[in-house]
Amino acid sequence: MMKIIRYRTRPEAAEENQRLVEKVFAELRAERPEGLRYATFRLADGVSFVHLVAYEGDGDPLGASAAFAAFQQGIGDRVAAPPEAGEVTLVGSYRLFG
Template identity: 60%
Template sequence: MRYAAFLLADGVSFVHVVLVEGDDNPLSRLAAFQEFQRGAADRMAGPPVSAGATVVGSYRFFTP
């Protein structure tokens, strides 16, 4: 699994990127992510939106 969070230029919006191989997403099992999720609805202006994406270019993004 690879994970990154980006703060957008507006200073309040975030984009979270999770890359997993296969159907199992281990992110939800991590204690740090569970803590982040706790009370998350109180910090959001609206519900999170999940969307797929296509990589059109990267530099060393997929390598450790």
């Protein structure tokens, strides 16, 4: 399964959003869940974020992450519009996902 999630934060919430995302990656580095590949990008406008997530198997390993739960908890207050999420199919990659 591979997904892409895109959203724009409110300008005053962009730094907090990045801080919460960084906590997710710190937890993932410590716990090293198997089968998960995940990347987050902050776009040049400073308020737009794109998350790419890929995982093997049936369960989403991010669902077990306390830091990810904390990130999701206040997302509605940080974004300018609801996040857009969808499944994607990888056509090609060079070292991005292993």
